[in-house]
Amino acid sequence: MKRFSEQLKIKAESVKLRAAEKRELRERVVSYMEYHPLPAEMKSIKTPAKIVTNKQLAEPFTSFQIPFISIFKYSAFTAVLLLLVVPFVAEKAVPGDALYAVKVQFNEELRSTLTFDTYQKVEWETERLNRRIAEARLLASEGRLTEAAGADVAEAVRVHSANAQREIAELRIEDEDAATIASITLDSTLELQSDSLRGEDELALVDGKTLLTDRPTNLIASAIDEARTPKEDEALSTSTPPAYGKLIARVEQNTTRIYELLSALEGVAPAKDLVEVTRRAEDINRAIEEAVNLYTTDEAEARVRLVTVLQRTQRLITYMTELEVIKTIDIETLIPVVLTESEQDAQKSLLTEELTQKLNLIEGLENRVSDPEVRAKVRFGIAEIDNILIAMSQSTTSLEVFKEVAQSGMDLADDSLLLLEQFVDLSQVTKDDKGTSTTPVDETEEVLIEDLVSTSSDETVLPLTPTDVVDSL
Secondary structure (H helix, E strand, O other): OOOOOHHHHHHHOOOOOOOOHHHHHHHHHHHHHHHHOOHHHHHOOOOOOOOOOOHHHHHOOOOOOOOHHHHHHHHHHHHHHHHHHHHHHOOOOOOOOOOHHHHHHHHHHHHHHHHOOHHHHHHHHHHHHHHHHHHHHHHOOOOOHHHHHHHHHHHHHHHHHHHHHHHHHHHHHHOOOHHHHHHHHHHHHHHHHHHHHHHHHHHHHHHHHHHHHHOOOOHHHHHHHHHOOOOHHHHHHOOOOOOHHHHHHHHHHHHHHHHHHHHHOOOOOHHHHHHHHHHHHHHHHHHHHHHHEEEEEEHHHHHHHHHHHHHHHHHHHHHOOOOOOOOOOOOHHHOOOOHHHHHHHHHHHHHHHHHHHHHHHHHHHHHOOOOOHHHHHHHHHHHHHHHHHHHOOOOOOHHHEEEEEHHHHHHHHHHHHHHHOOOHHHHHHHHHHHHHOOOOOOHHHHHHHHHHHHHHOOEEEEEEOHHHHHOOO
């Protein structure tokens, strides 16, 4: 006989409640729960911190989801930010800075790659050359231009110059006039940079603080001189100027660039520098107008003048782009002012007046000399100065020739005054004239006398022999 428990289990598995019985039983349980609710203190049962299901226990590894979309969004934003901000900040870098490689090897090389026009490539290589020299000047002004940095800049000048010359050679096959204009632009830039570095060397020589052989800029100057077009080739390019239309178009572009730079420099550069630059721009406009008016009568001469104007515009553009770093060189040294006719006439009048005043002073001092031999020599000098003044009054030559003639008269007058100084006490001349003469003493003569007195008190003047006096007169 089987055990009772087994029989009960078998019987229980076979016995099931009918649907009506299940419904009745459920209703009784629910009714009991409604009339006998659970106490309030038993309702706040803490849930376990972590419920581990059987399914989770069965898995060997825990899986999780990676937010690839969010990661891509933030990574793309960071990359774009770096590509925009870092190159922009790198534009201010100089040799030795952390971002300088980004400026030279990424920014500039990218622009070189995206430049397809041959003439624009020449312009870009010229601008890169100017950038390297400007960086060197900035480092030199801060005392950070080492010999190694100077050598790197010199090598960069050679590379950019060679690239520009190569592009000009390719351009010459396509368009001879455009190649000539590009060559003029490059040569003008190199000439300006060479002149400015030479001027800095002269200032350093005057100061005596640094030996010229020890200056790192010497390497840069040598590289510029090597890159410049030989004189015979430069003369050939200027002797056959490009077509008038292409020249005037390039000059107009450069003039527009000048005024754009002038507007950008307002409020940044010193007012004095802006005035000087504005004056040069006005000179250029006047020269353009003269060349345009000349075109109808003499096209060849108009083209030659436009070549000169093109050179001046390029020099001025180069100077303006480096206005904040060129502090040691005067603009008059690099880009001289072209005087108008009225200004030239005013200069001639001033020179004539100055020489006349010196002549009047010599004539007044000559009357105080008792030695007849000396008076004869002085009178000879007076006659020569009179002849020079007559020639100056009748002169129709250029201002440069006029200045040379006036300077010869000034030298003769100075020699005569130096001779008179040995026989006349100049310190008493002004006092005697004021005390005895009824004619007012000219202020300029008074200044000239005071200058001679101060010079004689500071320097020891050796007596002149008659031969020296005659030779000087």
